[in-house]
Amino acid sequence: MANPLEVPPYLLQSLIPSITAGTVTCAQAFGSEIYVGCSNGELLRYALDPDPDPAKLDVHALLSQQSVPSGKQIDELILVPCIARALILCDRQVHIYTLPSLDLVPSIKPIRHVETLVVDHNHLQRPAATSLTATSSSTSTNFTTERGKNDPIDLCVIKRSTIAMYSLSEDKLTYAREISCRPGVLCARRSGRHLCIATSDVYSIVDLAGAQMYELLPLSQVPGTEVAIKPHILVISPSEFLILSWTGGSTLGVFITGDGDPVRGTLEWPVHPLSACLDYPFLTTLLPNGTIEVHSVETQTIIQVIPAPDSGEEGRLGLVSCLGGYAVPSFQRVEKMKKVKVGLVRGGKAGLEVDMDENLIRGEVEKMEEVEKEKDSDVPAVSI
Numbered sequence: 001m002a003n004p005l006e007v008p009p010y011l012l013q014s015l016i017p018s019i020t021a022g023t024v025t026c027a028q029a030f031g032s033e034i035y036v037g038c039s040n041g042e043l044l045r046y047a048l049d050p051d052p053d054p055a056k057l058d059v060h061a062l063l064s065q066q067s068v069p070s071g072k073q074i075d076e077l078i079l080v081p082c083i084a085r086a087l088i089l090c091d092r093q094v095h096i097y098t099l100p101s102l103d104l105v106p107s108i109k110p111i112r113h114v115e116t117l118v119v120d121h122n123h124l125q126r127p128a129a130t131s132l133t134a135t136s137s138s139t140s141t142n143f144t145t146e147r148g149k150n151d152p153i154d155l156c157v158i159k160r161s162t163i164a165m166y167s168l169s170e171d172k173l174t175y176a177r178e179i180s181c182r183p184g185v186l187c188a189r190r191s192g193r194h195l196c197i198a199t200s201d202v203y204s205i206v207d208l209a210g211a212q213m214y215e216l217l218p219l220s221q222v223p224g225t226e227v228a229i230k231p232h233i234l235v236i237s238p239s240e241f242l243i244l245s246w247t248g249g250s251t252l253g254v255f256i257t258g259d260g261d262p263v264r265g266t267l268e269w270p271v272h273p274l275s276a277c278l279d280y281p282f283l284t285t286l287l288p289n290g291t292i293e294v295h296s297v298e299t300q301t302i303i304q305v306i307p308a309p310d311s312g313e314e315g316r317l318g319l320v321s322c323l324g325g326y327a328v329p330s331f332q333r334v335e336k337m338k339k340v341k342v343g344l345v346r347g348g349k350a351g352l353e354v355d356m357d358e359n360l361i362r363g364e365v366e367k368m369e370e371v372e373k374e375k376d377s378d379v380p381a382v383s384i
Helices: 129-133 348-373
Strands: 024-030 033-038 041-051 059-067 074-079 085-090 093-098 116-120 152-160 162-167 171-179 187-191 194-198 202-207 213-216 232-236 238-244 251-258 262-269 274-279 282-286 290-294 302-306 319-329 377-382
Touching: 024 319, 033 074, 033 085, 074 116, 085 129, 116 187, 129 194, 152 187, 152 319, 194 232, 202 238, 213 238, 213 302, 232 274, 238 262, 238 274, 274 377, 282 319
Parallel strands: 274 319
Antiparallel strands: 024 033, 033 041, 041 059, 074 085, 085 093, 116 152, 152 162, 162 171, 187 194, 194 202, 202 213, 232 238, 238 251, 251 262, 274 282, 282 290, 290 302, 319 377
8 A cells, every 4th residue: 555645645637727707816616616706806606517428527617607796806705604605805895695606695784994804714614504515516425514503603804903803694794893903914814712914014913802912923034025925824723823934035834823832843935935725734835936835734844746837838826725625527436437238037047147136236336326426526725
């Protein structure tokens, strides 16, 4: 048996060859569906269209296309499967849509004057609502569900110099309270009572319960850096974050607790990544030249490198984590699916021969069911 570390954990596969509705600005996926936001305010919904021919891969077909109310660029798209809702940030407004149909929730008015939006990471990992998985066209059986009405999720809406806290259920948005913060927040991630934020110059931790903020590391440790450094914040565990800081010659990844204390070791990249995604225990990063590096969070070592695309191929714009997992078409083990001749026997020995044929048929059916399950395999992240 091969050592698991010798087997590349990630493969690149084209799911939607081209999108003509507009320039892609964000994307998310869950189950058999992919949701895409565009620079012209178009919101697209794709779903796997099963092909009856087992020798052909299923393809993602466009189910719907609509414009967000403002018609402006869609900046962020967050799926919340546990309440079957999608949060869309566009033109500094947050709109709430249903999943999977992408209908506006009429009972919830948009939140205005929003700089950035963040949902409690722990709530994003809750099992999907039964209403969502029951209506999903996914052929996968690996997406967990929870019967009954799920609890509301907690989110933070970050405005120019304040953090507004809300809870959201399927049909109701409830305002909790507001605390002050540094102006100019570009990026934020929340885990429970701790919120990690980044402005253009420094990372900070906010204790939401105690309304206190502590500075951590600068985005760039080189004074007078002229090039803008993109902040990256990842939630590693319920009490741990990862932040990336440019040193001048490389970028360091530092693991910190919700109290701001360093843990584990550090990660290092020769250049500052464009994107960073977690699929524990793997951390994938996209570098400016198109190379994708995969690190182990536990050992802080590189375990896989996906080379940059060849000259003439389309460039890689970013990586996106899809926490709930999603299905992709695959030819893996399709060679086990084959036609089998079944003889029909009459006479005294029919019982024995028919039993043998039934066992053969049963075995082949089980193989076909296994292949069908693997034809739409679950994967943790999508690149755009």
